[in-house]
Amino acid sequence: MKLRTLGYFVRQAWYSMWRNAWLSLAAMASVAVSLFILGAFLLLAFNVENIARTLQSNVEIAVFLKVETPRQKAIATGEAIRKLPGVTAVDFIPKEEGLRILSQQLGNEHDLLGALGGVNPLPDLFRVRVSDPAEIQTLAAAIASLPEVEKVNYGQAVVERLLQVIRWLRWLGAGLILMLGLGALFLVILTIRLAIYSRRREISIMKYVGATDWFIRWPFLLEGLFLGLAGAGIAGFFLYAGYNFLVQQVRLALVFVPLVTDASLIQMSIWGLVAGGAFIGIAGTYFSMRRFLRV
Amino acid sequence: MIQFFNVSKIYSPNIIALDDVSIKIDKGEFVFLVGPSGAGKTTFIRLLLREELPSRGQILIGGRSISRLRPREIPFLRRNIGVVFQDFRLLPDRTVAENVAFALEVLEMPRREIKPRVEKALARVGLTARAHFFPHQLSGGEQQRAAIARAIVNNPHILVADEPTGNLDPAIAREIMNIFLEINRMGTTVIIATHAWNIVNSLRKRVIALERGRLVRDDREGVYGYEA
Numbered sequence: 001m002k003l004r005t006l007g008y009f010v011r012q013a014w015y016s017m018w019r020n021a022w023l024s025l026a027a028m029a030s031v032a033v034s035l036f037i038l039g040a041f042l043l044l045a046f047n048v049e050n051i052a053r054t055l056q057s058n059v060e061i062a063v064f065l066k067v068e069t070p071r072q073k074a075i076a077t078g079e080a081i082r083k084l085p086g087v088t089a090v091d092f093i094p095k096e097e098g099l100r101i102l103s104q105q106l107g108n109e110h111d112l113l114g115a116l117g118g119v120n121p122l123p124d125l126f127r128v129r130v131s132d133p134a135e136i137q138t139l140a141a142a143i144a145s146l147p148e149v150e151k152v153n154y155g156q157a158v159v160e161r162l163l164q165v166i167r168w169l170r171w172l173g174a175g176l177i178l179m180l181g182l183g184a185l186f187l188v189i190l191t192i193r194l195a196i197y198s199r200r201r202e203i204s205i206m207k208y209v210g211a212t213d214w215f216i217r218w219p220f221l222l223e224g225l226f227l228g229l230a231g232a233g234i235a236g237f238f239l240y241a242g243y244n245f246l247v248q249q250v251r252l253a254l255v256f257v258p259l260v261t262d263a264s265l266i267q268m269s270i271w272g273l274v275a276g277g278a279f280i281g282i283a284g285t286y287f288s289m290r291r292f293l294r295v
Numbered sequence: 296m297i298q299f300f301n302v303s304k305i306y307s308p309n310i311i312a313l314d315d316v317s318i319k320i321d322k323g324e325f326v327f328l329v330g331p332s333g334a335g336k337t338t339f340i341r342l343l344l345r346e347e348l349p350s351r352g353q354i355l356i357g358g359r360s361i362s363r364l365r366p367r368e369i370p371f372l373r374r375n376i377g378v379v380f381q382d383f384r385l386l387p388d389r390t391v392a393e394n395v396a397f398a399l400e401v402l403e404m405p406r407r408e409i410k411p412r413v414e415k416a417l418a419r420v421g422l423t424a425r426a427h428f429f430p431h432q433l434s435g436g437e438q439q440r441a442a443i444a445r446a447i448v449n450n451p452h453i454l455v456a457d458e459p460t461g462n463l464d465p466a467i468a469r470e471i472m473n474i475f476l477e478i479n480r481m482g483t484t485v486i487i488a489t490h491a492w493n494i495v496n497s498l499r500k501r502v503i504a505l506e507r508g509r510l511v512r513d514d515r516e517g518v519y520g521y522e523a
Contacts, residue, residue: 002403204384207370209445210375215401215403
């Protein structure tokens with residue numbers, strides 16, 4: 001394709017878009033809205049996943065021994081846990097230490113031991129860290145079967161629930177995006193159809209004098225592509241700005257929520273939007289051309 | 296050379312537009328295509344331009360079957376056939392020169408080649424003085440001349456016209472016919488579908504008559520033969 005021809009195509013696409021400015025605008029806005037929602041769901045899914053992963057990697061197994069376990073047996077149990085495959089670290093927190101931590105949490109002026117009548121009711125405790133969070137369930141079961149172990153605790157329930165939320169989000173997002181995407185596609189089809197209609201005389205003359213099919217098609221493809229990309233640009237801008245604002249607010253108000261601020265992820269989402277916009281634009285044009293531009 | 300071999304065109308469900316037409320038109324001929332409305336003249340032209348495929352039979356142009364053309368070869372067939380219509384089909388937002396140049400622009404011809412060709416085509420139809428007028432500023436005859444200039448600007452071997460004088464009064468119609476004759480004298484094959492019996496009768500050119508889709512007459516120096 002010659003450069004001058006490309007210039008001609010771009011000019012034709014541009015004029016054609018302005019000829020039906022309102023419809024073009026509606027198509028762009030519609031693409032923008034559906035892509036914005038797509039982006040919002042992508043970021044939401046990233047973040048929930050990130051939170052789940054953070055929780056999962058922080059997860060340790062708390063192993064409570066039976067209260068009456070003598071110190072020697074407790075230490076032997078610790079050794080047994082340490083030898084299990086997949087265990088990376090075992091911290092022993094004897095009942096005295098546990099009591100000290102508890103009384104510290106309650107306030108130093110509080111005579112906890114005195115209040116308890118000189119008897120420490122706490123069990124010995126191991127904090128076990130594991131190399132692979134996915135293995136945590138099997139390991140926890142293995143530890144629980146040791147004779148001196150009263151019970152084990154780990155954060156799996158929270159993680160499971162979060163994973164469920166992600167699954168839900170995916171379905172909800174996919175459904176919503178599909179509906180909005182179809183709406184956007186429909187508007188692009190309509191815009192290009194009108195563009196073809198208002199240039200039908202030119203198109204018919206072009207056919208008679210022997211312009212190639214692609215020479216006739218390109219301006220419309222470019223117009224569709226431009227509608228899609230402009231929509232993606234608008235969506236990307238609002239998503240980026242909105243997300244930055246949200247991150248700042250969260251950082252101030254909810255310090256413990258680990259939001260994704262990784263620039264590459266956000267960039268990826270925005271590239272996803274651009275690809276989505278291009279797809280809607282080109283697909284819409286394609287459908288329109290197939291029905292109204294039989295060349 | 297254009298050859299029709301037993302060509303039929305049937306539109307669904309059972310409208311027979313052309314019925315077993317065989318015809319040969321040599322290079323450089325001047326042919327009138329006559330017949331009452333609905334006789335198949337326009338179908339004949341549409342088949343020639345490969346706008347439609349014949350239901351039966353073969354059409355050869357320059358020895359090549361045009362029904363065997365692949366879709367992307369069709370534009371190159373049409374670059375060899377200029378077309379003129381009854382309603383001129385000029386683009387209203389472009390000047391005469393721009394309308395003529397448009398036919399070359401869409402073939403991606405370099406601008407410096409387009410300009411002299413447009414000037415030459417406009418000179419051949421006697422419209423040089425109107426080059427920068429818009430179609431609505433021209434008379435019907437002038438508009439048709441502009442359309443003819445557009446049809447010949449790429450030097451096609453064949454020029455086809457469908458009722459080119461149908462919207463024009465007789466004196467102007469004769470002027471337009473003279474332009475076609477002039478173009479034919481330069482070697483272009485000219486095929487004109489027309490109702491203008493007085494012109495056909497006075498020119499004594501080859502006349503191909505269609506009636507209800509059938510070829511009913513093919514005279515070397517014919518007359519119209521119908522009361523229009």
